[in-house]
Amino acid sequence: LDAIGDWWSLLIVYEAFRGLCRFGEFQRTLGCPKNILTVRLRTLVGLGVLAIAPASDGSAYQEYVLTEKGRALFPVIVALRQWGEDHLFGLDPGETVLIDRKGGRPVRRLELRSEDGRLLGPGDTVVKHRNAHG
Amino acid sequence: LDAIGDWWSLLIVYEAFRGLCRFGEFQRTLGCPKNILTVRLRTLVGLGVLAIAPASDGSAYQEYVLTEKGRALFPVIVALRQWGEDHLFGLDPGETVLIDRKGGRPVRRLELRSEDGRLLGPGDTVVKHRNAHG
Numbered sequence: 001l002d003a004i005g006d007w008w009s010l011l012i013v014y015e016a017f018r019g020l021c022r023f024g025e026f027q028r029t030l031g032c033p034k035n036i037l038t039v040r041l042r043t044l045v046g047l048g049v050l051a052i053a054p055a056s057d058g059s060a061y062q063e064y065v066l067t068e069k070g071r072a073l074f075p076v077i078v079a080l081r082q083w084g085e086d087h088l089f090g091l092d093p094g095e096t097v098l099i100d101r102k103g104g105r106p107v108r109r110l111e112l113r114s115e116d117g118r119l120l121g122p123g124d125t126v127v128k129h130r131n132a133h134g
Numbered sequence: 135l136d137a138i139g140d141w142w143s144l145l146i147v148y149e150a151f152r153g154l155c156r157f158g159e160f161q162r163t164l165g166c167p168k169n170i171l172t173v174r175l176r177t178l179v180g181l182g183v184l185a186i187a188p189a190s191d192g193s194a195y196q197e198y199v200l201t202e203k204g205r206a207l208f209p210v211i212v213a214l215r216q217w218g219e220d221h222l223f224g225l226d227p228g229e230t231v232l233i234d235r236k237g238g239r240p241v242r243r244l245e246l247r248s249e250d251g252r253l254l255g256p257g258d259t260v261v262k263h264r265n266a267h268g
Contacts, residue, residue, distance in 0.1 A: 010144070017256060066256075069221050074256045075244045076217055079210040087203050096261045100248040107254060110209045113242045114234040120241060122151060122200075122208045127230045 009040045013049060013070060014077050021056075021063040049073065079110050143174045147183060147204060148211050155197040156189075183207070213244050 015029055027037055041064060044050040049070040055061040066073075081098060098107050112120045149163055161171055175198060178184040183204040189195040200207075215232060232241050246254045 018261065071256055072220060073217055075246060076210060076213040078246050079213045079244070083207055083210055087206060096263055099260050099262045100252070100254060101258055101260050102252070103248050103250060105249045107259060108247045108249060110213070110244050110246060112209060112212050112244060114237050115239045115242060116237060118234070118236070120234060122205055124235055125241060126233050126235050127152065128233050129230055 009044050009049075010073070010076065010080070012037075012040055012044060013066070013073050014080065016050065016064065016066050016070065017074065017077050021065060022061055023064075026064075044070075075110060078107070082109060143178050143183075144207070144210065144214070146171075146174055146178060147200070147207050148214065150184065150198065150200050150204065151208065151211050155199060156195055157198075160198075178204075209244060212241070216243060 011030060012026060015026060020026055020029060023037065023041070026032070026041070027034060030037065032040075041050065045052060045064070047069075048067055050064045051067050053063045053065050055063055078098065085097070099105065100107050112125070114120055114124075118124075145164060146160060149160060154160055154163060157171065157175070160166070160175070161168060164171065166174075175184065179186060179198070181203075182201055184198045185201050187197045187199050189197055212232065219231070233239065234241050246259070248254055248258075252258075
C-alpha cells in the first residue's frame with residue numbers, strides 16, 4: 001500500500017512529462033509547500049520513477065528526470081489528460097491538446113481491447129489471480 | 135489545481151472499479167484514517183466521480199457508486215494497473231491479471247496511437263493550445 005500511496009505523486013510525473021525538471025519549477029507549477037514537495041520528489045526517486053541529474057545548463061541546480069520506469073507511466077498520464085479533456089472543462093487540459101509530432105494531428109483515444117480486438121469497458125473485464133488463469 | 139489535486143483520490147476510484155462501495159470496505163482496504171477518507175469520498179462525490187446510493191441489500195449503509203464520469207476513468211485505472219504489473223513486483227497488481235470476460239484471456243496493453251495508427255511514445259507527442267492547432 002505504501003507504493004500505491006506514492007501514485008499520489010502522479011501529478012509531479014505529469015509535470016515531468018511536460019518538461020519540468022527543477023525543484024523551483026515543480027513548486028511554482030504545483031503550488032506545493034517545499035517540505036511536502038521535497039518528500040514527494042524523494043519518494044519518486046526512491047521508487048525509481050525519477051532520477052537526480054546535474055543541471056543540463058552546467059549550473060549548480062539539480063534536475064529531476066524521468067527514468068525508464070517513469071517514462072513507462074506515459075499511458076497513465078495520457079489517460080488522465082484525455083479524461084481531463086472530457087470532464088474538467090476550464091482547466092488547462094481542456095485548453096490544450098496532445099498532438100502527434102510527425103503528423104501534426106491530435107492523437108487517438110486510448111482504448112482497452114481484447115486479444116482479438118474487441119473494445120472493452122469496465123463491465124467486460126474481471127480481475128483474476130495469475131494462478132487461477134494459468 | 136484543486137481539481138487536479140483530487141486526482142490523488144484515484145486510489146479510491148481504483149477500489150471502486152474492483153467493486154468496493156462501502157465506507158468500511160474502503161477504510162479496511164486502503165488503511166486510511168476515517169477523517170481523511172471522509173474528506174476524499176466527499177470530494178469525489180462533489181466532483182461527480184462517485185454518487186451516494188442506498189445500500190443494495192436494503193440495509194441502512196450508504197454505498198458509493200461510480201458515475202458515468204467516474205466510469206470514464208477506466209483507461210486511467212487500467213493504465214495504472216498495467217504499469218504496476220510491470221514495475222511493482224510483489225504488490226497485488228503483480229499477482230492478478232485483468233481478463234476479458236468473454237474470451238477469458240488477458241486484455242491487450244493500452245497503447246497510444248496516431249490518427250493513422252503509428253505507436254506513439256512520450257517523445258513523439260507535444261502539447262499544443264487548441265487555438266494553435268485549429
